[in-house]
Amino acid sequence: MPSYTAPVKDMQFLLHDVLQVSASDVAGYADLDASFTSAVLEEAGKVASDVLAPLNASGDREGCHLENGVVRTPKGFKAAFEAMKQGGWTALDCDPEYGGQGLPYLMGTAVGEIFVSANMAFNMYQGLTHGAYSAIHTHGSPEQKAMYLPKMVSCDWTGTMNLTEPHCGTDLGLMRTRAEPQADGSYKITGTKIFISAGEHDLADNIIHLVLAKAPGGGEGTKGISLFIVPKFLVNDDGSLGNRNAVSVGNIEDKMGIHANATCVMNYDGATGWLLGDLHKGMRAMFTMMNEARLGVGLQGYAIAEAAYQNALGYAKDRLQGRDVTGVKNPSGPADPLIVHPDIRRALMDQKSFVEGARAFTFWAANMIDKSVRSGDEAAEGLVSLLIPVLKGFQTDRGFEMAVQAQQIWGGHGYIEDNGMSQFVRDARIAQIYEGANGVQALDLVGRKLAQDGGKHVMAFFDLIKTFIKENDSDAMKPFTEPLKKASKDVQAAAMFFMNNAMKTPNAALAGSYDFMLMMGHTCLGLMWAKIAKAALSAEGDADFLAAKLTTARYYMARQLPATALHLARIESGADPVMALPEEAF
């Protein structure tokens, strides 16, 4: 069965040597000294290893069960959820006014990685609650906040997001769920929502559903959509639970992975709901949540890859098979460990350099979100808005591929469910799909974000890289800045190609959108590895640890970053190869 150890040393290095958080002037960052963050991460690591990881495989095997309208989560989940609540983990980066601990989002992100690596399906129950918490926190009235937030911060009540319907996923304009206004200011919600993660379960006393629905007078398409709070149990004015609302689970899905998280069909049969935020502005309310939600899914991409990597590495060191061609390494044994073989190392280095680079990218983005939210830094906000689809799409694609590679190291044993490597692959797969399928992320990036605010944000991104390269013009940094410069040039050439062709042929940009997202992702990780190299060259401490960072950075530069040229070549082939075949000829 797989094991998991939180990569605390790597995280500390990122926080303190690369991002230098405690020297930052972001509100709340001054408290993040190394001993504090180390204590938090170590403690989270213990919970992850001792409580969550042991339930990962058993939760996958048992899955969730629907019986008489009640969803039973796998054995052990209830106690583990209680432990998370008691430890205050659900409240970590929530508002102290509602019982939260008020830590920066960056710390919530680091702790989140640890929990996701240990048990992704379990962590979704609180992860979705956090998303619903944020929505109410941002858009709710004072009364709504007072009524719902304290219980959601503690996870006594959990939350959900209800967008998708059977006939509409990406295209929410097709939505059929209706909200009928009532005399008392509430609404009656009627419709069917699908793919509702944690829609029903036995971990909490109440479930607060946030539901997109069409209220009268809003017009066609997405314009008419509003967001509603629909609790499973109505809440009395004194905070006690009242009547059961007219919302029920119709079915739970049998999925490829994340079996331990109940994915529900939810039926709203005239359920009582209250408007959250402005009428007919539901999409806008959802969008303000989107950066955090997509960062959370991008995090899942590399967090699962980290867990898979740890177990691939353990196997590569233990399993004896074949001999090192340059000379026997384990003369007293019948064979050498797998890790002596160059192709096994290639796979391990692919995984390691991806996971560490993606972690840096994610922490850096979380840091930007803190700057934006806590310090009102508009440049940071613009950059995050540009890069979030990249982070989500690239990291979940590569994370899945790396989980597959980790499974591959186990050979035939990786295909056997008991060994747990298959679960990593099956679980990682969903992150490419939900919260906007990766093709939609690419569309968002190229179709919206590139040109947003006159292209200001992508120009800022190019400037950021240019400035970094200029400021780090040393011989020691050349092996990192030169490949980064090359990659950045490729991305700029692609953006130029879009600019020159998109007006005449919109499909010229859209046909290259996926490649653009991936080359942006590689370039972001290239930038991160250059930043890591810079920190490793100047930091003091464990020399072997710092040397390993430089070696891994060199690997990424040599073997991953050159992918930008391929993506550029594809983009520059234009729309024609993609669009030329008539539909009926497929």
Place this chain on the structure above:
Amino acid sequence: MPSYTAPVKDMQFLLHDVLQVSASDVAGYADLDASFTSAVLEEAGKVASDVLAPLNASGDREGCHLENGVVRTPKGFKAAFEAMKQGGWTALDCDPEYGGQGLPYLMGTAVGEIFVSANMAFNMYQGLTHGAYSAIHTHGSPEQKAMYLPKMVSCDWTGTMNLTEPHCGTDLGLMRTRAEPQADGSYKITGTKIFISAGEHDLADNIIHLVLAKAPGGGEGTKGISLFIVPKFLVNDDGSLGNRNAVSVGNIEDKMGIHANATCVMNYDGATGWLLGDLHKGMRAMFTMMNEARLGVGLQGYAIAEAAYQNALGYAKDRLQGRDVTGVKNPSGPADPLIVHPDIRRALMDQKSFVEGARAFTFWAANMIDKSVRSGDEAAEGLVSLLIPVLKGFQTDRGFEMAVQAQQIWGGHGYIEDNGMSQFVRDARIAQIYEGANGVQALDLVGRKLAQDGGKHVMAFFDLIKTFIKENDSDAMKPFTEPLKKASKDVQAAAMFFMNNAMKTPNAALAGSYDFMLMMGHTCLGLMWAKIAKAALSAEGDADFLAAKLTTARYYMARQLPATALHLARIESGADPVMALPEEAF
């Protein structure tokens, strides 16, 4: 639930326009006129659509069950297996002397694709029997052939291959299963074998296990290994079944996919076996089977991708979501079908161009095997031996990726098991692992095949491409031959890099082996698309069909073949990035 239609028109085009089989002087090919092959393929397609495909999802869901030493296959499998036998499908390319129909291997391959696409797990029962049949046919004594082959050709008895043990997969030198010679010329076989596909089941009266074991006096490592025939029921001289042999199933594995094929732990407790072929030459006997076995797995790679593609395409045409940015295509509907969106088309074109290219490569290789086996063509044999690891490794890797892409087109619905797209991904995954994990294919290619016979075969491969380009020096062919020339140059540069560095640094070649396998794969598919383009330019018939071939060829040239440059860049970065990190620093 997924559906499947055999791509008979595409297959006919390959057989008659690209490979021009009936004009070939390979023994038996003269009979392969278009109406005959069409009749065979159409009929196979009917069996696939009507009998096998309907059992694919149900077989996955039900799986195999072990009860009291007996393995029960899923509902419907027994009747379907009977239908395959009655239709003569199991005997298609077997020796007429033993009841076979004597068709060329190429026809067996084409029919095999159809059956694998429809139901991979089911088809393995006869596929493995065919492998065991070939081993006995090649290495058996006349008595052994007479005793076993007729029943195996008819699939009244099925076969297995027993190589792997718990502690040894790739490194068979570590094998512990023993063979003790008996006075009557038989052997007592003792040991445990794992991952034995179809090791036990209820579809046949007897199961003929081929077992690798160490007999005394053979020396250390793989040298001491011999191959043995170990039937489940001993066979009397009159052909009737005798006593149960001391071989039993210990367990069946719970796997990620191919649930309907029983993967068994087999215990040999002094089971009676007979030597097949020469004593201590078991590895050599296995190797003669390997080309066909690996081609069969490489075929699974694209056959599953074909089935997944068909269902992704159907969904992309049916599912209404969003609007074409260049103008509404479905004004009477609430939205346009997915296929109008460039990124959906990109994914579909990736899949289509891979599947058709891989089919061409596989048919071409099967044709080479026929030339080698039926006409003693040594050049063909050398080329096949070089390219088989490419065909297996590249096609199963890309086939898996394409199944993932097909699943992605279904969005969230692709993650739901009921829709069947997940099964394609889970089933396709095994093909990258078994019959030599793909890293081992890369090692075989670079560590053995490149230098084999003084590098003769790889030189022949380069010559083949050069000659093709020279012979097709027309303006119409330039869009295909130019990219092929570029890719071929990249491969030659990589081979040159290995030659210049491998003597001094063996790891310089091994660290690049996987990339070399993939770039060879792309180049082979590039060659195939150039051949297809040539045929499409000169063939007569359905103009739309031929135009689609040219369009798809252009897509492969523009968007896939340029990958060779990336692989070359990685290879030329040498061993250092891959090997520099000390083991303890991982």
